[in-house]
Amino acid sequence: MPGPRVRFAPSPSGYLHIGGARTALFNWLWARSQGGTFVLRIEDSDQERSSLDSVRAILDAMRWLGLDWDEGPEVGGGSGPYFQSERKARYREAADTLIRSGHAFRCYCTKDELDRARADLKARDPKAQFVYPGTCRDRQGEPDLPFVVRFRAPRSGATEFVDKVFGPVSTPNDVQQDFVIVRSDGFPLYNLGCVVDDHDMGITLVARGRDHIGNTPQQVLLYQAFGWSVPELAHLPMMLSPKGEKLSKRHASVSVSDYRQRGYTPMGVLNYLVRFGWSHGDQEIFTRDELVRLFSWERVNKSDGKFDEKKFADVAFEQLKQPRLMPDDEYRAAVRPFLGERGLDPVDDERLARALPTIRERAHTLVEAAHALDYYFRDPPELDEAARSKCLTPQAAPHLQAVAEWLAAVEPFDVPTLDAGFAALVKQRGLEMKHVAQPVRVALTGRTASPPLFEVAAVLGRQSTVDRLLRAAEIARSG
Numbered sequence: 001m002p003g004p005r006v007r008f009a010p011s012p013s014g015y016l017h018i019g020g021a022r023t024a025l026f027n028w029l030w031a032r033s034q035g036g037t038f039v040l041r042i043e044d045s046d047q048e049r050s051s052l053d054s055v056r057a058i059l060d061a062m063r064w065l066g067l068d069w070d071e072g073p074e075v076g077g078g079s080g081p082y083f084q085s086e087r088k089a090r091y092r093e094a095a096d097t098l099i100r101s102g103h104a105f106r107c108y109c110t111k112d113e114l115d116r117a118r119a120d121l122k123a124r125d126p127k128a129q130f131v132y133p134g135t136c137r138d139r140q141g142e143p144d145l146p147f148v149v150r151f152r153a154p155r156s157g158a159t160e161f162v163d164k165v166f167g168p169v170s171t172p173n174d175v176q177q178d179f180v181i182v183r184s185d186g187f188p189l190y191n192l193g194c195v196v197d198d199h200d201m202g203i204t205l206v207a208r209g210r211d212h213i214g215n216t217p218q219q220v221l222l223y224q225a226f227g228w229s230v231p232e233l234a235h236l237p238m239m240l241s242p243k244g245e246k247l248s249k250r251h252a253s254v255s256v257s258d259y260r261q262r263g264y265t266p267m268g269v270l271n272y273l274v275r276f277g278w279s280h281g282d283q284e285i286f287t288r289d290e291l292v293r294l295f296s297w298e299r300v301n302k303s304d305g306k307f308d309e310k311k312f313a314d315v316a317f318e319q320l321k322q323p324r325l326m327p328d329d330e331y332r333a334a335v336r337p338f339l340g341e342r343g344l345d346p347v348d349d350e351r352l353a354r355a356l357p358t359i360r361e362r363a364h365t366l367v368e369a370a371h372a373l374d375y376y377f378r379d380p381p382e383l384d385e386a387a388r389s390k391c392l393t394p395q396a397a398p399h400l401q402a403v404a405e406w407l408a409a410v411e412p413f414d415v416p417t418l419d420a421g422f423a424a425l426v427k428q429r430g431l432e433m434k435h436v437a438q439p440v441r442v443a444l445t446g447r448t449a450s451p452p453l454f455e456v457a458a459v460l461g462r463q464s465t466v467d468r469l470l471r472a473a474e475i476a477r478s479g
Contacts, residue, residue: 003036004204008069009043009194012054015255016061019209019239019247022273026236027207028067029274029295039201040072043194045084045187061256065266066288071201079201084193091188094196094226095149095181103225104181106147107136131177149182151191151221159217164205164234164297165277171217179218191215195222198231207234210304234297237277238304247307259316263365265326265334268316275315276305285318287325317364328356331369338370344377351376354459358451376459380471381446388442388475396439397476402429403440404469413462418454443472 008024010016031038040062044050059073071077081087098104118130137152153176160170181192188196198206213235223230241247247254253262259269271285279301280286280294319325326334332352339347355376363369375381392400403425407413410421426436437453444456444465457465 003034004030005037005039005202006031006205006207007039007041007198007201007203008067009041009197010058011043011046011049012051012058013046013049014054014057015257016058017254018256018259018269018273019254021061021065021067021256021269022239022276023208023236024062024067025065025270025273026234026278026295026300027205029291030205030207030297031070032292033295037070038068039077039079039203040069040075040082041197041201042073042083043190045189045193047085047187050085057257061260064260065256065270084188084197087193087197088186090200091182091192091196092186094192095188098151098181098222098225099149101225102152104149104151105137105139105178106142107132107150107178107180108139108143108145108147109135110146132179134178137178146184148180148184150178151181151218151225153178153218153221159220161216161220161230161233163213163216164207164232165237165300166210166213166235166302169213169216176217176221181222191218191222195219195226195228199223199226199228203231205232205234207236210235210238234300236300237302239276240304240306242306242308244306263338263367263369264316265320265366267325268319271319272312272315277301277303285315285322285325313364320363320365320369321361328353331356331360335366335369335373338366339373339377342370342374344370344374347377351459358455358459362451375445375447375450376456379464380468381444383442383446383475384448387446387448391439391442391448392472392476393439394477394479396435397473399429399431399436400439400443400469400473400476403436404466404473407457407462407469408466413458415452415454415458418457422454439472439476440469443469 006027008020008027010020010024028038030036042055042058044055055073062069069075071079072082095104099106113135114132117133121128121130132150136150154173157173158170159173159176160168162168179191180189182188194206197203216233216235220230239247253259256269267288270288270291274286274291275284277300278295279299286294320331332349335352336345336347339345352373355373359369359372363372403422406421406425407418410417422436423433426433429436438448441450441453441456442448444450444453444460450456460468
């Protein structure tokens with residue numbers, strides 16, 4: 001028996017929103033867990049707001065997240081085209097079918113006429129909700145005038161469906177109105193377009209945000225009018241701002257690409273998003289394989305969640321620092337572009353492998369990781385001016401010289417030997433550790449804060465360590 005066919009259908013009017021990414025993730029997980037098909041469809045029927053740049057941004061974000069699609073743009077498939085702008089003739093055919101069967105009609109009411117009717121209603125009852133009065137519902141003839149196509153909504157009974165998250169949902173038909181399904185420019189509105197596309201593409205489960213649940217009764221009516229089976233439906237809890245409002249850029253970065261640029265990893269993002277509406281016991285962080293294996297609709301809940309930027313950062317850090325979740329080779333590959341942005345490209349892979357453990361539990365993002373790794377690959381290291389003036393003083397110069405001479409000869413050049421020998425050297429010179437350690441730290445890293453001193457030296461190697469200390473001694477002598 002074939003697996004489910006699910007889809008993600010973004011509108012290309014901007015970036016991929018993290019709320020949209022969460023919807024894509026749940027659909028992708030269900031397809032992958034059940035051996036099904038994940039379809040990517042571009043709903044670009046709003047030509048004024050759609051752009052190819054947005055399409056590229058969405059595809060790039062999906063690839064970065066690792067949410068690969070089985071059918072859709074740049075992949076193809078047997079149910080295309082996968083852009084609504086290329087399916088206009090199909091929507092016209094579907095609308096004509098509904099008109100012939102009496103389930104839809106042409107409406108010639110102008111915007112001015114409807115605005116006047118709306119204003120008249122408001123004057124009579126300011127609290128009343130305007131409903132299309134059915135002016136053209138039974139109109140005879142087809143004048144050569146602009147028109148929209150409206151669905152002939154039933155006036156009695158109820159429209160019902162069962163949601164995999166929210167359970168049975170029933171909407172009285174007397175609160176429905178004759179909704180528009182085709183604009184005057186011939187392009188479909190959302191309800192008609194997605195119903196026709198989902199049917200033609202064999203979608204067996206439609207999973208989307210709870211904000212779409214109000215559209216669903218109209219779509220169920222369309223399925224029934226066409227005589228098509230209604231797919232399974234699942235509406236996902238909403239991602240809200242800390243104040244409970246719809247999440248926007250006023251509250252946080254909401255573009256997937258923003259988090260990519262800030263140095264989050266794909267799995268760091270997905271681990272935070274998956275917990276908006278789904279859980280598996282007390283487990284907080286998952287590998288991709290674990291998510292695929294564990295995902296089920298039974299574990300999706302109804303409660304909306306409030307976006308928490310700090311929690312997002314904590315989850316991303318936890319995923320980044322654990323080798324089980326982010327193996328060393330993946331970490332090195334992920335941080336290289338951020339080192340490149342700092343002008344450090346190429347970097348020695350062997351040194352990077354040695355350096356990574358020294359910063360792994362300190363760097364919360366790949367941007368921070370690149371900053372923390374910088375001095376390992378920049379020779380000489382960038383010298384912080386405050387650190388130089390405080391630590392590289394004339395008094396420190398002979399100590400730096402002495403440490404350099406000792407390190408040039410000490411054997412073996414490893415962390416335990418260097419730690420013990422350095423403590424003995426400081427004691428021999430009658431000094432306190434703080435008088436020598438900080439100048440050495442600044443000499444090696446250019447900073448007053450770093451991983452343990454001789455972990456850094458072991459990564460740099462003997463020659464580089466000695467060279468940096470001698471250079472710092474010269475700077476210190478010059479004051």
